[in-house]
Amino acid sequence: MKRRTFLLAFGALSLSACFAQRDATPAPTPSAAAPAPAAPAAPADRSETFLAPAVIPAEITRALNDGRESFVPALERVIAADSGGFLALVDKKRLLPADYVPADLVPVGAGRSYVPGREGLSLRREAEAALERMAAAARADGVTLVVSSTYRSWEYQKKVYERNVRELGREAADRESAMPGASQHQLGAAADFGSITDAFAGTKAGKWLAENAYKFGWSLSFPDGYEAVTGFRWESWHYRYVGVEAAALQREWFGDVQQYMIEFVDAWKRR
Numbered sequence: 001m002k003r004r005t006f007l008l009a010f011g012a013l014s015l016s017a018c019f020a021q022r023d024a025t026p027a028p029t030p031s032a033a034a035p036a037p038a039a040p041a042a043p044a045d046r047s048e049t050f051l052a053p054a055v056i057p058a059e060i061t062r063a064l065n066d067g068r069e070s071f072v073p074a075l076e077r078v079i080a081a082d083s084g085g086f087l088a089l090v091d092k093k094r095l096l097p098a099d100y101v102p103a104d105l106v107p108v109g110a111g112r113s114y115v116p117g118r119e120g121l122s123l124r125r126e127a128e129a130a131l132e133r134m135a136a137a138a139r140a141d142g143v144t145l146v147v148s149s150t151y152r153s154w155e156y157q158k159k160v161y162e163r164n165v166r167e168l169g170r171e172a173a174d175r176e177s178a179m180p181g182a183s184q185h186q187l188g189a190a191a192d193f194g195s196i197t198d199a200f201a202g203t204k205a206g207k208w209l210a211e212n213a214y215k216f217g218w219s220l221s222f223p224d225g226y227e228a229v230t231g232f233r234w235e236s237w238h239y240r241y242v243g244v245e246a247a248a249l250q251r252e253w254f255g256d257v258q259q260y261m262i263e264f265v266d267a268w269k270r271r
């Protein structure tokens, strides 16, 4: 198999995450005249090394490289399964266009296992279905999930952000509210639960979600202590639907930090 090196990040910052070729075995030279028969389910190339986006700590990148024979196929499975595009990278540096509206929004309404906090909420169809499964499981455990905010249009986000800037000042507003285009809520796959305050973490619902959300494909977007990574202060109430397989990948390989996984997937797809 051809020796390949994937460069997923550039610049001096990424050098710390650069691992030298450790497999000294020379790769066989491919021959056009006599192509090798296709090997069924070939394991990942041992000589394949990659850099990760600079945001990912060196020890995680090292583990991805060390485990690439199982990591790469798992990653490829997650990417292949994501036909809905639920792994899009959106943050303060990667903005959605003003006219981006998800095509398959459905109401987050009455008659479900969760409780809508107000009228007019919506999510993408697959995210809402996963939310319902999660809320039914929570309910079976005696926990009610109140959904406070879901899809927000670019225009709506602009109003929220401008109000926060007026009330808190720009610096404080930027720590917890996204400028228009930078919000996961515009994806139609993020939900805020309960009070939308720090107190939520200590509630039954907050604890239940922290422990169980991944089983239903939901992932905490802005964990405690990762403001420099995500751009947002801790939001114990804000979850994003990424899919069950991706949530498992995030836990197993990315230290359960959503931003690491999403940035890696984005870079992998563009390599």
Ligand SMILES: [Zn+2]
Binding pocket: 149, 185, 190, 191, 192, 237, 238, 239
């Ligand atoms: Zn939110």
